Amino acid sequence: MGRHISGIRTRFRLIKALMTLKTTKWVEIATAELENQDTHYRSVYGNLNPIDFFKLLNKRANKSLKELPAYSILNNFDYFKGNRDLNQVWSAEPDVSRFVADIAFLLDAQTVLETGSFVGATTTHIAYALSALGGKRKLYFVDVEQRFLDLALHNISTLGLNALDLYPVCGSTLSDAIISSLHTNFDLMFLDSEHVETGLWKEIQIFLPKLSPKGILLIHDSIRWPGVRRCLLRMQDTHHILNFATSNRNGVSAIIPKSCIKDFK
Ligand SMILES: C[S@@+](CC[C@H](N)C(=O)[O-])C[C@H]1O[C@@H](n2cnc3c(N)ncnc32)[C@H](O)[C@@H]1O
Known part of the structure; x- marks a missing residue:
């Protein structure tokens, strides 16, 4: 037997x-x-009281919720420009793009980084929010595929949002060349490139030191992707983490180093 x-x-x-x-x-x-x-x-790890997060945002914000941009020119915008071979589900849900851009707006961010811009659904929203704030703000966006960056840039300029300082960066987020080409710290970072644990964990190690002291890190797909969830679990002792459910069940998380905030109250 x-x-x-x-x-x-x-x-x-x-x-x-x-x-x-x-x-x-x-x-x-x-x-x-x-x-x-x-x-x-654990499916999704979070350790931040939502009200504390909004209080903190309120303290850091120069703008009020009442003034948020409408993004109306982005409704029904065709990001793909006839490139039907591209996988449309790679684009973030519109509510995620708006959320990221709204946080940039509320933080009055001078410098924003998005990794994995794809055709620019979120990039254009951030560009819209930064343009609404005015001044010479910097938007860096990284993708391994030049054709995605070209399309994202094309979309930004079609929408007339190219008065910003735009820095499209082509290459892998995991290569040394990329990090050394980023000559600034970021008030907001949105990671949406690596999704498996090993890759995302490396990205977090690489990019987190670039977060400005009052900055916020956002990570997409923190509900749907197990590797992303595991990375959040690994950050629990050192970071405040708040997860938001989003329309396609992908989820997005807001992350703030505990070292930046001794006491939330
Ligand atoms: C899910 S899509 C991003 C969607 C986009 N952020 C949005 O909001 O619509 C992921 C993108 O990340 C890019 N990517 C994946 N791994 C990468 C890496 N290690 N470095 C740079 N880009 C990467 C892919 O080429 C793809 O365009």
């Missing part, structure tokens, strides 16, 4: 999912199964 194997049904279900479903689906099933097995795998 062979050794008794426990959870045989679960194992077969997972193998079947692995062999037949697309990656996002089998990862979701495997994750749910891990939770069912009581592995103490």
